Amino acid sequence: MTDAQVVDGPWGPPQLHRPWSPQQPPAATEVPVAVPVAWLGRTSDEDAQDPTLSLPRQLRNARAALPPGWVIVAHFYDVESGRKDLADRGRGKAHERFDIQIPRDGGIADLLEEAASPGRRFAAVICESIERVARRTYFGTKIEYELERNGVALCAADEPISTDGRAKRATPTLTRRVKQAVSEWYVLQMLELSWDGFCEHTRQGWNIGKPPYGYLADKVPHPVPARRAEGRTKHRLIPDPVRGAVVTEIFRLRVLSRLSYSAIAARLDADRVAYPPPEANRPDATVGRWTPSSVRGILENPKYTGYQVWNRRARKKGGKNNPPSEWIWSPQPTHEPLVTREMFDAAVPIPGTRQGSRSGAEQNSHPATGRSYLLRSYVWCGFCGRRMFGKFSKGSEYYVCQPKKQVHLKEPWYEAHPKAVWVSGTALTDLVHTFFAERIFGPDRQQMLAEDLMARQATPATEHDRKRAALEKVIADNEKRQRSLVRQLADPDDDDDPELSARFRKEIKASFKELEQATQLLRQELKDLQAESDGDDGPQDAGLIDAIPQLRTRLAGVPEELQRELYDAF
Secondary structure (H helix, E strand, C coil): CCHHHHHHCCCCCCCCCCCCCCCCCCCCCCCCCCEEEEEEEEECCCCCCCHHHHHHHHHHHHHHHCCCCEEEEEEEEEECCCCCCHHHCCCCCHHHHCCCCCCCCECHHHHHHHHCCCCCCCCEEEECCHHHCCCCHHHHHHHHHHHHHCCCEEEECCCCCCCCCCCCCHHHHHHHHHHHHHHHHHHHHHHHHHHHHHHHHHHCCCCCCCCCCCEEEEEEECCCHHHHHCCCEEEEEEECCCHHHHHHHHHHHHHCCCCCHHHHHHHHHCCCCCCCCCCCCCHHHCCCCCCHHHHHHHHCCHHHHCCCEECCEEHHHCCEECCHHHCEECCCCCCCCCCCHHHHHHHCCHHHHHCCCCCCCCCCCCCCCCCCCCCCCCCECCCCCCECEEEEECCEEEEEECCCHHHHCCCCCCCCCCCCEEEEHHHHHHHHHHHHHHHHCCCCHHHHHHHHHHHHHCCCHHHHHHHHHHHHHHHHHHHHHHHHHHHHHHCCCCCCCHHHHHHHHHHHHHHHHHHHHHHHHHHHHHHHHHHHHHCCCCCCCHHHHHHCCCCCCCHHHCCHHHHHHHHHHC
């Protein structure tokens, strides 16, 4: 390499807009450039980090450690976590939020791509320390391997740099691996301590993040003096005088009226003064109206039960919901609840029981729809526990259950299930109307209720035990079958026919869903049976039914919409 090349080469003279370059260009008598080097930097994307300070420091330390004749010709750096999967590394844009006075040739992904190309500009890569490459040992060694496989050495400023061209030495390699392991251990330990801190924070009743809709923050000075001096606070939840009642109304509409997310959002949005829409964490994301997703977010938030709950979402995974088994609950209520725990639990199974069924009494919007069914979504098959659908045949209304052999052949109830179960809609409706006319609104309702209560108290305990054991056995069988379906779904599919494989997996998922729906009904039946067996907390008061007015009008003359509202509440 000639002196002219040193001066005119792409990595030769320093440029005025690069303050980290040497102050003076190398003289012709100095050691010529022998090795072009790429610098690799990384700093975390946490708020406590300052990339405008960290990255220039890393570059300065890396430049100072270079042997004579080694010159940095390219700059690759990222502002991101070193624990991300390698496939996701170097693709973020967090660096654009900072005024970093270092030209950027790309991130780690661009570095690896150029290292594998025949026209790469560098023969080696240098970083400040090996943990800057990755915070996971596996990914750090993989990056090192990919570089070396393409003839590019990975050097660190805090390690000896060999210039004799010999292969890697044993002791420096061992030292590097120990440093990588210690780096990974340090991060994991910090995560464990942070996790324990958040758990204790939750158990003591302190809220993490923005108060959910319906609550306000009751701020108190931070108990740590240093943080208190910075103006830091901690807060508990107190009900919002206006929005708190909206949350309770949302649960009422869901549990008692059994409305869908969209139907609830439509009702709330019709009066935004009485039901103020929620505001997003980011002002630019606020839509100014109720949406099905905002209703769902409230119904799925257990903080409304008065308990403090944390870890419902995985922040590092894009806000993905964690399973309830991973939620951290306070051992007792820590703030005023807006709904009972029972009402919150009752709102959860509704999606499965109402799936595919509209909330109102209006007809289906499909052009071929000719009628509506009053008892739609209320009638369930006693053989399989699935919801029956309405059907009009030969001038009469029916509710029907017709299992499909190709879908339900392996179900435990299939053999005992008739080919089709048809129940007269007129007969069912007449029974419902008679029940309400006589036992809810009729003049003899109190006497009928008192007789029923006496009959239930006289039921032998052995009969309850027999029914409970039978229900528990069916529930256990259903759960066993669900586990079997999950194993089938998880097993690798060796079938060469993708269409057949997709159909197979679809049917497994459908069977799992139907089993879950049937099991939920059985669990509710078991719960009701247990309540009958244990009795209420206090004596029964049959006189409470007189709080309901007596009506002579049968429900047959009441509009379907009002009937369904009554049935939902009942």
